[in-house]
Structure formats: C-alpha cells, structure tokens
Amino acid sequence: MEMLGLFPVFYVPEFGSAWLMGITGTIHILASHTSVGAALIFAFLARKAYKEDRPEIYDYMKKYGMFLLIFSYVIGSITGPGIWYTATAASPRGISALIHNFVWVWATEWVFFVYEVVGVFALVYFTEKIDRKTHLRLTYTFALASVGTLALIIGIISFMMWPGTQQFYTTGSASDAFFGINTFPHMFLRIGFMIMASGIIGMVISSALKKENPELGAEMTRTMGIISAIGGFLTLFFFMWYIGTLPENAKVLLGKLLPDIIESRLILTAAFMVYFAMAIFKPRWISTPLASVMVLVILVAGLWPGEKLRESLRKPFVAGQYIYSNQIIARDVPGKGIKSEVERVAQYGLLKVHPFIPANLRTITPENKMQAGEVLTKIACSNCHSLEKTGKYRPLAKLLPTKDAESIKSYMKDVIGQGLVPYMPKIALPDEEYDAMAAWLAAQQ
Numbered sequence: 001m002e003m004l005g006l007f008p009v010f011y012v013p014e015f016g017s018a019w020l021m022g023i024t025g026t027i028h029i030l031a032s033h034t035s036v037g038a039a040l041i042f043a044f045l046a047r048k049a050y051k052e053d054r055p056e057i058y059d060y061m062k063k064y065g066m067f068l069l070i071f072s073y074v075i076g077s078i079t080g081p082g083i084w085y086t087a088t089a090a091s092p093r094g095i096s097a098l099i100h101n102f103v104w105v106w107a108t109e110w111v112f113f114v115y116e117v118v119g120v121f122a123l124v125y126f127t128e129k130i131d132r133k134t135h136l137r138l139t140y141t142f143a144l145a146s147v148g149t150l151a152l153i154i155g156i157i158s159f160m161m162w163p164g165t166q167q168f169y170t171t172g173s174a175s176d177a178f179f180g181i182n183t184f185p186h187m188f189l190r191i192g193f194m195i196m197a198s199g200i201i202g203m204v205i206s207s208a209l210k211k212e213n214p215e216l217g218a219e220m221t222r223t224m225g226i227i228s229a230i231g232g233f234l235t236l237f238f239f240m241w242y243i244g245t246l247p248e249n250a251k252v253l254l255g256k257l258l259p260d261i262i263e264s265r266l267i268l269t270a271a272f273m274v275y276f277a278m279a280i281f282k283p284r285w286i287s288t289p290l291a292s293v294m295v296l297v298i299l300v301a302g303l304w305p306g307e308k309l310r311e312s313l314r315k316p317f318v319a320g321q322y323i324y325s326n327q328i329i330a331r332d333v334p335g336k337g338i339k340s341e342v343e344r345v346a347q348y349g350l351l352k353v354h355p356f357i358p359a360n361l362r363t364i365t366p367e368n369k370m371q372a373g374e375v376l377t378k379i380a381c382s383n384c385h386s387l388e389k390t391g392k393y394r395p396l397a398k399l400l401p402t403k404d405a406e407s408i409k410s411y412m413k414d415v416i417g418q419g420l421v422p423y424m425p426k427i428a429l430p431d432e433e434y435d436a437m438a439a440w441l442a443a444q445q
Ligand code: HEC
Pocket: 256, 312, 315, 316, 317, 324, 325, 326, 377, 380, 381, 382, 383, 384, 385, 394, 396, 399, 400, 401, 412, 416, 421, 423, 424, 425, 427
C-alpha cells in the first residue's frame, strides 16, 4: 500500500505540542515586536533630539538601545530558531507548507533582519560619535528595515489563517498566497501592538532615570505613556477590522469564545488605560518595579491569550486552509500538485496509510485494540486536544459529550466523521478504527 507522506506524531502529555509552540512563540513575539516598535520610537526620538537640539534624549535612546540589544536581540535570536524546532516537531507539514510557498520571502526577510541587527549596534555605538544628521538617517533606515521584516513575516503568518484569495489554490503562486484580504489588517494590528509594547518597555528605562536625571525621566515616561496609549488605540481599532477579514470557520469559533474574551479583555484594557493615564499625568509615580511588572502583565495576560486565540481561530487547519492540524491534507491544491488525503484515510484507515505505525498495529485484533485506539487518537486528535483527564489543552475527557464506548463511537462517526463541526477536521475512518478509538477513550474516562 502506498503510504501518505506523514511524520511521527510529536506528543506532549498534559499540555499538547501546541502549547509548547505557543510558549516559545509568545516570548519570541514580545522580543521581536518590541524591536520593531522600538525602531519606530527611535526614529521619532532621534528626530525630536535633532530638531529641538536636545542631546539628553540621545542618552535615553542609548540606554533603551542597550536594553533592546539584550532583551530583544538576544532573547529574539534564541527563541527564533526555537520556533523552528518546536514547529517542525509539532507540525512538520505546516512548516513545510510555509517553506514551499515562501522560501524567497523568508530569504528576503532575513536580509532585512541582518540590516536590523547591524543597525541597532551602529545606532547605539555611533550615538554622538557621528554627526547628528547622519545618525538621524541611520535611525530612519533602521526603522524601515524593522518594518520590512514585519511586513514580510506577516504575509507568511496570515497565510496560516488562510490564503485570503481563491486563486492561490489554482495558481499556487507566492503572491496569491501572500496578499490575502487578512494580511494588511493583521499587519496594522501588530504595528499598533508593537508601538504599545515598546512604549511599555520604554517606561522601564525612563523610570530608571529618576536618580540621574529626574526631569528627563519624567518627560520620557510621559512620552512613552502617550505613545503606548496611541499604540493601544490602534491595536483595538485594527483588531475590529481584522476580525471582519477572518474565514468562516474562525468566525464560528470566535462566536463560541467571545463572551470570555470580552470579559478578560475589558479588565486588561481598563488596567492599561489607568496605567497609561498615570504615566501621562503623574509620570513620577511610575517606578521601575511597577514598569517591569507591567511588561510581565502584557506578556502573560495580553500576548499569551492573543496568540492562543489566533491558534484556535485557525482550526481545523494549521496552514492555508488545506492542511489540518493533525497533518492530514484536507483538499486538493492543483497549483501545488497537492491532493486531498481525507478519502484515502477513510477508505483504508490511518493504521494502513501512516508510515510510522508499528507492524503489530497495522491490523486491529482483540489483543491490540486498546493500543491501536491510543495510537489512533494520538494521530487524529492530540494535535488539538490533551488526552489526559488532567490535561490543560482542550482535554478530550472533559469535552466528550458521552462516556460509554458506543456513544463516543457514534459521536465520532456521525459528527466528526461527517465534518459537521466547522472548527474540527473531517476525520472519516473505517468502522474498526472508530471502534478502537472509542474503546480507548471510554477507558480513559
Ligand atoms: C484541528 C484541531 C482539532 C482536531 C484534530 C480535533 N478537534 Fe475536537 N475540537 C477542536 C476545537 C477547536 C474544539 C472546540 C473546543 C472549545 O469549545 O473550546 C473541539 C471540540 C471537541 C469536542 C466538544 C464538542 C464540540 O463540538 O465542541 C469534542 C467531543 C471533540 N472536539 C472531540 C474530538 C475528537 C474525538 C478528535 C479526534 C478524532 C478531535 N476532537 C480532533 C479542534 C480539534
């Protein structure tokens, strides 16, 4: 039998491989986003320092730049490859799809990134060493390169949500994949967030200036407060636009999750509005410990749920609306010579067409039924659900509407097998495979 090009399942107990990806991603995003946001802030500050002849602003920029070198560039460079490793393990075909569609876009992004890294070193090192006008120009090119890296990556990440154009499936062209209707709202949403996050980090640095130069510290805290408030407003504004450009499956899930999101977001937004107001009107109240705590809050309460939401909304797909999160190809993509695998899996069963099944499990017998059920559930469901009762990631034990094997089987066959839930893949399997999975799932209850 001809095997499908599937990879071994990378299974993370309790948390799920998606959480591992999410944790690495969230840390990386805080680092990378603040590097772009700070580049924009630097352009603004450098212009101010130059026009108003304010050398002390360079001191602040230099301190911020040093902080950025450690915070964004070291952490960002460590977690960047970390994302490659976790993504390759958690979703080998997802990452493969991105590479096959965007290899040159990624190469171009890397060139911008190199300029960005050299730029930030030059910017910090040459402060007050070269004439100010040249320094200002350098700052502008640094900002342009930073926004360039963002613009290129966003096209790739937006494609994960969906290509946004139907032509892509027939042409397979990189530009049809890149310029979806979702790309620009996503980009502006991120720029808003980047500006806000960099302002929040900027307050850590300005509050530390208190002893040395309290006047400058207060002024910079106020400036960062205004910048953050503008960034926060842009984030909310573009989020609304972004939601309007999501595919149908995402809207269904969003409807389901919205009440929780609104509640937690309202509290967070209110907390940050108070914080920004304090920075603007009472800058001296912002201490370094408070400013540092707020960086943590934006990471844990802002970015982490945001990234989790984006991951959820993509369901049942991991990329391009043609690869399910469980790695099965969901539809034909003639432009790339890709064929749907759903029908072959339904006809022969996963145990027969998955290349990494132990030989003794290829055929289900009364002796190996439980073991086969476990392996099948790992392949079919574990990319989106924890299998342990105590699991953190949409645990199946909690979600299954019934507890006995017979009704679990009919739920899988009549609901999931027919593709009736828009946020779950259509997982059609031969009867004996449903049997084995249902038996194993019932035994876990
Ligand atoms: C592509 C990701 C994905 C895969 C693969 C997947 N599910 Fe789901 N499933 C979801 C999402 C998303 C939800 C919604 C969870 C929520 O409400 O928070 C869900 C919900 C459920 C529910 C709750 C009922 C409902 O309609 O909301 C059950 C039961 C369930 N899944 C069973 C399974 C089983 C069994 C498998 C494997 C055969 C499976 N799922 C595979 C994404 C997936």
